[in-house]
Amino acid sequence: MTISTSFGVGVLVAAAAAVAMTSRPMAAWISEPLQEQQTDVKLSLVGAGTQPRVGLPDFTADAGDAELADATKTLVEVLWKDLDFEREYYLIPRTASASIPVVADPASLPFARWKDLGADYVIVGVVHRNGVNLDIEFRMVGVKDEDAGKEKFSWHYGGTGCAIKNVRFCAHYISDDFHKKTRGLDGVARTKIAFASDRDASRMTGRLIQNAGSGKEIYIADYDGANQLPVTANRNLNVAPVWSPDARDLAYTSWVSGFMDIYVRSLYDARPPTRPAGVDNNIENNLAAWSPDGSKLAFASTRSGDWDIWVVNRDGTNLHNITNYPRGTDNAPVWSPTGAQIAFTSDRTGSNQIYVIGADGVGLRQLTFGCQGCDRPTWSPLNVIAYTAGAGPGHDIYALDLATNKTIQVTDGQGSNESPTFAPNGRHVAFVTTRWGKEQVAVIAINGRKDTLQRITEAGNNRYPNWSRTPGQ
Amino acid sequence: MLRAHIVVISLAALAVAGGCATKKPPVNQPTTQVPAPSAFPGAAGSTTGGAAAPTERPPAPPPVPDSGSVSADPLANKTPEQINSDSPLRPVFFAFDSDELDDSARSALDGNAQVLKHYGTWMISIEGHCDERGTAEYNLALGDRRALAARNYLISLGIGGNRIRTVSYGKEFPFDPGHTEASWANNRRAQFMVTSK
Numbered sequence: 001m002t003i004s005t006s007f008g009v010g011v012l013v014a015a016a017a018a019v020a021m022t023s024r025p026m027a028a029w030i031s032e033p034l035q036e037q038q039t040d041v042k043l044s045l046v047g048a049g050t051q052p053r054v055g056l057p058d059f060t061a062d063a064g065d066a067e068l069a070d071a072t073k074t075l076v077e078v079l080w081k082d083l084d085f086e087r088e089y090y091l092i093p094r095t096a097s098a099s100i101p102v103v104a105d106p107a108s109l110p111f112a113r114w115k116d117l118g119a120d121y122v123i124v125g126v127v128h129r130n131g132v133n134l135d136i137e138f139r140m141v142g143v144k145d146e147d148a149g150k151e152k153f154s155w156h157y158g159g160t161g162c163a164i165k166n167v168r169f170c171a172h173y174i175s176d177d178f179h180k181k182t183r184g185l186d187g188v189a190r191t192k193i194a195f196a197s198d199r200d201a202s203r204m205t206g207r208l209i210q211n212a213g214s215g216k217e218i219y220i221a222d223y224d225g226a227n228q229l230p231v232t233a234n235r236n237l238n239v240a241p242v243w244s245p246d247a248r249d250l251a252y253t254s255w256v257s258g259f260m261d262i263y264v265r266s267l268y269d270a271r272p273p274t275r276p277a278g279v280d281n282n283i284e285n286n287l288a289a290w291s292p293d294g295s296k297l298a299f300a301s302t303r304s305g306d307w308d309i310w311v312v313n314r315d316g317t318n319l320h321n322i323t324n325y326p327r328g329t330d331n332a333p334v335w336s337p338t339g340a341q342i343a344f345t346s347d348r349t350g351s352n353q354i355y356v357i358g359a360d361g362v363g364l365r366q367l368t369f370g371c372q373g374c375d376r377p378t379w380s381p382l383n384v385i386a387y388t389a390g391a392g393p394g395h396d397i398y399a400l401d402l403a404t405n406k407t408i409q410v411t412d413g414q415g416s417n418e419s420p421t422f423a424p425n426g427r428h429v430a431f432v433t434t435r436w437g438k439e440q441v442a443v444i445a446i447n448g449r450k451d452t453l454q455r456i457t458e459a460g461n462n463r464y465p466n467w468s469r470t471p472g473q
Numbered sequence: 474m475l476r477a478h479i480v481v482i483s484l485a486a487l488a489v490a491g492g493c494a495t496k497k498p499p500v501n502q503p504t505t506q507v508p509a510p511s512a513f514p515g516a517a518g519s520t521t522g523g524a525a526a527p528t529e530r531p532p533a534p535p536p537v538p539d540s541g542s543v544s545a546d547p548l549a550n551k552t553p554e555q556i557n558s559d560s561p562l563r564p565v566f567f568a569f570d571s572d573e574l575d576d577s578a579r580s581a582l583d584g585n586a587q588v589l590k591h592y593g594t595w596m597i598s599i600e601g602h603c604d605e606r607g608t609a610e611y612n613l614a615l616g617d618r619r620a621l622a623a624r625n626y627l628i629s630l631g632i633g634g635n636r637i638r639t640v641s642y643g644k645e646f647p648f649d650p651g652h653t654e655a656s657w658a659n660n661r662r663a664q665f666m667v668t669s670k
């Protein structure tokens with residue numbers, strides 16, 4: 001299947017418009033709380049030693065409204081996965097609680113039944129239609145002992161961010177809000193993952209080739225793999241997308257002009273892409289990384305005659321070489337959370353190792369020694385650097401905690417695992433794996449727990465994931 | 474088909490002149506002719522309206538009648554696309570994780586330099602490619618080093634650097650889809666594309 005240029009762009013603009021629409025009413029989105037108990041919820045939940053066990057049964061929707069019933073069902077299913085993802089709560093499987101009667105009034109919850117399932121809390125939701133939007137009364141009620149029947153959290157969600165047609169986003173919003181208010185956690189349910197895919201197997205057009213390969217286009221998806229949309233549709237090779245910190249722009253490498261160069265493209269307006277690394281067909285620029293404040297890009301470039309790490313303002317000014325090493329290949333830069341440093345790979349000692357250098361080009365430090373096949377560092381806000389390593393044929397994801405200098409293996413050796421990218425809260429990485437045959441994007445908790453592994457992509461080969469720093473707009 | 478035979482003969486002559494032969498399979502293979510590059514679709518409303526459907530390669534022009542002129546160069550009337558589909562410029566191959574030119578690579582490049590001296594107006598692009606081992610990011614850099622090594626050698630043989638661009642495709646476009654050492658060896662290559670003449 002091929003995708004026409006006009007189709008791809010049309011989908012993107014439509015998606016951007018839809019996303020932009022949901023962003024506007026944010027301020028008005030959350031109504032006043034139904035009750036005031038939410039203020040002491042933080043105290044009772046944050047800092048608990050073990051995960052509270054939470055039941056999330058079906059929500060009650062206005063009767064006789066099939067569309068509302070469908071949206072409510074999706075809302076609860078997505079919300080269950082969102083809350084389960086961060087592991088702040090143990091979510092009781094919905095199959096286990098399916099036989100417990102659903103109630104709209106928390107006072108009439110069958111507490112004994114929930115207690116049998118070990119629940120500490122049960123979430124009770126009541127959903128009304130408000131035009132094309134949902135209006136959700138959301139309560140969490142205690143189950144055990146002196147907590148039984150006590151409302152621990154209550155909130156009222158609604159507005160255009162909870163459109164019936166976009167109910168997944170509403171669930172993501174509730175999850176992030178609930179995590180923030182009850183656990184102080186910045187959840188990632190509204191974030192997105194960009195990647196490159198050959199799923200449309202478009203023949204390349206811009207290359208005078210002997211053996212035309214299939215090109216790759218840039219795609220974006222919700223963090224859970226839903227809503228996969230093409231961003232580029234140039235039927236060429238496009239790889240290594242990276243989100244701007246505000247998630248409004250993507251920088252990526254494209255061969256659309258016949259050589260490797262970095263393009264910056266807005267997802268929200270119709271400006272043509274810019275090429276801040278400079279346009280010179282004798283120079284290859286690759287693997288862009290945004291500074292945390294969004295003002296600069298670091299990237300690998302052959303501008304000096306060999307691969308070095310360069311930094312440029314996003315408007316193309318102040319281009320300068322920060323590694324400036326006369327031999328070897330410096331590659332795959334990533335900024336530290338504060339923007340003060342840049343990690344990158346270099347083979348200057350003979351094999352690829354990970355180094356850190358000040359963003360001003362001073363203070364070079366070697367981080368790994370004797371690492372085989374080291375590549376693609378990603379730096380979390382918790383000061384952990386994850387990277388690819390392995391003597392081959394396969395690779396695995398490793399994580400180095402800079403505070404303790406301890407390294408753990410994150411992936412389990414199944415297939416080859418490459419190109420990690422941290423979730424913005426540092427709890428998960430997305431990466432590329434061949435464990436299911438072709439190259440697919442997957443997500444796993446940084447502690448490597450196997451039951452946290454989730455497959456994000458299905459079709460074609462998918463490479464170069466990058467996780468947005470902030471929620472999509 | 475007559476023209477194709479002429480090309481093959483002429484290539485063989487060039488290869489002999491270059492004093493080289495290779496055991497590697499030729500990288501050239503028939504392809505569907507692709508439409509002209511479209512503008513980068515940077516914005517809605519500024520696209521070219523979608524790329525045209527692929528078209529078949531145009532039929533070869535009828536043979537030029539030999540009216541007693543000296544030698545009819547079989548490549549003279551060909552477009553770069555036609556030349557690239559059956560190119561006199563031979564690929565060079567590399568060892569695993571290496572951008573060094575061995576004897577056979579230099580020999581192939583010696584032949585390519587002869588071709589480029591003969592066709593002094595040809596501009597070329599050298600594509601660097603890698604096998605599937607190693608990470609995608611690493612191979613994008615390695616492919617460029619391979620293309621650059623080939624370029625530097627051609628320059629040392631007197632070919633103008635302004636005629637030679639390089640581009641890396643990393644491991645994105647394997648010539649051979651297999652997963653054996655033989656396949657990998659075919660994929661660790663620099664290919665030579667005529668971009669204008």
